[in-house]
Amino acid sequence: MPYHEFDCSKCIPERKQHAVLKGPGETISDALPLGYMATIPGTISERGCAYCGAKHVIGTPMKDVIHISHGPVGCTYDTWQTKRYISDNDNFQLKYTFATDMKEKHVVFGAEPLLKKNILEAFKAFPNIKRMSIYQTCASALIGDDINAVAQEVMEELPGVDIFVCNSPGFRGPSQSGGHHTICIAWFNDKVGTLEPEITSDYVINYVGEYNIQGDQEVMQDYFKRMGIQVLSTFTGNGSYDDLRGMHRAHLNVLECARSSEYLCNELRVKYGIPRLDIDGFGFEPLSDSLRKVGLFFGIEDRAEKIIQEETARWKPELDWYKERLRGKRVCLWPGGSKLWHWAHVIHEEMGVEVVSVYTKFGHQGDMEKGIARAEEGALAIDDPNELEGLEAMYKLKPDCIFTGKRPGEYAKKIRVPYLNAHAYHNGPWKGYEGWVRFARDIYNAIYSPVHQLAMVDISKDEIDMKKGFETRRGLSDAHLSVDTTNNALLRQYTGNFDVMPALRAKTIDDYPYLNRGKSKHVA
Amino acid sequence: MEAAMDERVGLLVDYIMKHCLWQFHSRAWDRERQNREILTKAREILCEENEEPADRLDRCHWVDAVVLARNYKEYFPWINALSRTEIVELMQKVHERMDYHTITGSLNQELTDQHY
Numbered sequence: 001m002p003y004h005e006f007d008c009s010k011c012i013p014e015r016k017q018h019a020v021l022k023g024p025g026e027t028i029s030d031a032l033p034l035g036y037m038a039t040i041p042g043t044i045s046e047r048g049c050a051y052c053g054a055k056h057v058i059g060t061p062m063k064d065v066i067h068i069s070h071g072p073v074g075c076t077y078d079t080w081q082t083k084r085y086i087s088d089n090d091n092f093q094l095k096y097t098f099a100t101d102m103k104e105k106h107v108v109f110g111a112e113p114l115l116k117k118n119i120l121e122a123f124k125a126f127p128n129i130k131r132m133s134i135y136q137t138c139a140s141a142l143i144g145d146d147i148n149a150v151a152q153e154v155m156e157e158l159p160g161v162d163i164f165v166c167n168s169p170g171f172r173g174p175s176q177s178g179g180h181h182t183i184c185i186a187w188f189n190d191k192v193g194t195l196e197p198e199i200t201s202d203y204v205i206n207y208v209g210e211y212n213i214q215g216d217q218e219v220m221q222d223y224f225k226r227m228g229i230q231v232l233s234t235f236t237g238n239g240s241y242d243d244l245r246g247m248h249r250a251h252l253n254v255l256e257c258a259r260s261s262e263y264l265c266n267e268l269r270v271k272y273g274i275p276r277l278d279i280d281g282f283g284f285e286p287l288s289d290s291l292r293k294v295g296l297f298f299g300i301e302d303r304a305e306k307i308i309q310e311e312t313a314r315w316k317p318e319l320d321w322y323k324e325r326l327r328g329k330r331v332c333l334w335p336g337g338s339k340l341w342h343w344a345h346v347i348h349e350e351m352g353v354e355v356v357s358v359y360t361k362f363g364h365q366g367d368m369e370k371g372i373a374r375a376e377e378g379a380l381a382i383d384d385p386n387e388l389e390g391l392e393a394m395y396k397l398k399p400d401c402i403f404t405g406k407r408p409g410e411y412a413k414k415i416r417v418p419y420l421n422a423h424a425y426h427n428g429p430w431k432g433y434e435g436w437v438r439f440a441r442d443i444y445n446a447i448y449s450p451v452h453q454l455a456m457v458d459i460s461k462d463e464i465d466m467k468k469g470f471e472t473r474r475g476l477s478d479a480h481l482s483v484d485t486t487n488n489a490l491l492r493q494y495t496g497n498f499d500v501m502p503a504l505r506a507k508t509i510d511d512y513p514y515l516n517r518g519k520s521k522h523v524a
Numbered sequence: 525m526e527a528a529m530d531e532r533v534g535l536l537v538d539y540i541m542k543h544c545l546w547q548f549h550s551r552a553w554d555r556e557r558q559n560r561e562i563l564t565k566a567r568e569i570l571c572e573e574n575e576e577p578a579d580r581l582d583r584c585h586w587v588d589a590v591v592l593a594r595n596y597k598e599y600f601p602w603i604n605a606l607s608r609t610e611i612v613e614l615m616q617k618v619h620e621r622m623d624y625h626t627i628t629g630s631l632n633q634e635l636t637d638q639h640y
Contacts, residue, residue: 275584
């Protein structure tokens with residue numbers, strides 16, 4: 001598998017080892033991009049920092065917590081509300097962000113008093129919230145503020161309050177992934193095992209590495225509850241601080257994003273003997289196998305099968321409608337970390353698109369192993385690309401759509417390539433059976449949007465067809481389909497609701513007849 | 525004969541690589557355990573010799589093995605016509621190739637990190 005050198009990066013020869021082209025018959029043992037390395041001087045990385053990784057990605061989705069940054073206000077502002085990790089408590093963690101607003105004088109004279117003042121003010125402003133996470137930043141780390149000591153002092157002064165300190169300043173690692181690592185280990189060391197949870201089922205899991213983007217966690221939790229499984233905690237989307245202190249009592253860790261939180265599952269396995277089951281929540285077949293495995297583990301596979309049959313019957317005809325219209329379209333999977341391997345194979349299998357490139361901003365070599373192994377031949381795999389490389393790849397590969405973050409997404413639009421937000425989604429949730437159809441619909445809408453068709457015309461040189469009339473998505477997508485396909489009564493477009501969350505959240509215990517009933521005969 | 529076996533091993537390994545995640549735990553010792561436990565159990569299931577384990581760690585490997593064996597039988601129906609001896613030989617070679625791709629021949633520099 002040859003390394004790929006970008007023309008724009010010839011002046012940075014180290015970059016050559018960060019991209020490979022998957023050739024015929026080649027495997028991950030032939031070549032693998034370097035990963036999780038310090039960004040090479042001279043290349044303008046699109047990564048986030050370790051503080052962002054700890055706070056923005058992992059910590060903040062916890063819903064019943066005051067999340068406060070000890071540092072300049074910009075650190076907090078730039079990690080506020082840019083990812084749609086919603087929650088079922090009116091999005092407290094999204095609505096409010098807190099910072100100690102360190103200035104130059106605090107750098108000179110110290111900011112511990114400022115921190116304490118801010119903590120007390122925050123608890124006073126939100127008297128119903130008794131939990132807090134404090135995030136160290138570069139500034140407070142460099143001056144040596146003892147955040148743990150201040151937190152301890154406050155906990156002694158305010159009974160009933162519990163505070164978690166995450167010492168992951170921006171420079172602690174080559175990318176946001178360093179922050180994922182730090183916060184996982186810190187949470188495990190400082191908080192897991194400090195509260196005994198209430199166990200209400202014989203089947204108990206932690207759902208780990210799931211951040212409830214536009215409701216993903218609530219979709220998956222619904223499946224688990226329909227199987228009678230207690231989701232003891234979710235790390236961390238829609239997750240509760242105290243639930244996560246009781247992770248040590250689960251029977252099984254169901255791991256979704258291994259990139260961000262496998263560390264936690266590995267430690268829980270070593271210390272508490274809780275097994276780690278890696279799953280895929282995206283795509284009909286991978287999700288079905290994942291539910292089967294969880295069901296098998298607890299001896300309740302029949303319950304999983306019932307869900308699989310119901311959901312597949314309901315949503316597969318709609319997925320296939322989009323598959324007929326997306327077949328052969330070229331896409332780039334350019335997410336942050338785990339989605340490159342969650343999607344690389346199944347999006348090809350179940351939506352018919354060709355994955356011409358996978359990349360990761362902060363993934364490790366293990367993520368590239370998974371992504372390249374799952375991608376088809378001809379895929380260009382890139383680690384930590386810079387903007388020029390992204391542009392060069394798009395000009396060369398000519399994708400019909402890219403799935404990425406908002407930074408590369410914006411320059412993709414400038415060169416007339418439609419993009420979907422892989423981190424925060426467009427019209428999610430994208431997990432679950434219905435979610436996968438919603439993702440297919442978003443891809444369809446992006447590729448066939450008449451707006452994009454117009455944008456692809458360069459009025460400075462292209463000839464404008466003045467006789468061309470009004471265009472619609474359907475007209476564009478069905479132009480080259482056979483009559484048999486367009487008239488296929490078994491297939492249909494998405495028929496779900498605009499917002500799927502109200503119906504999910506309206507469910508009561510009566511909608512989950514298996515919950516708190518039945519005995520496990522298998523789990524020791 | 526050898527070429528046919530090689531092709532079959534390639535198909536089964538490619539299936540794991542595209543559909544499974546258990547082979548890519550982050551450290552070499554984890555990958556050794558995952559490959560050994562899951563592929564051994566999958567072989568036993570294919571040979572109809574496996575018992576359902578009660579221990580939770582064992583059980584987690586077993587569920588991955590059950591689903592793998594089922595999918596092998598569904599997507600590679602020729603496996604149903606193999607004798608026990610042939611399945612043992614086939615799965616041994618699958619195990620060896622998986623160990624090569626994910627451990628001994630892996631270019632992942634983090635496999636030997638002593639910490640999680």
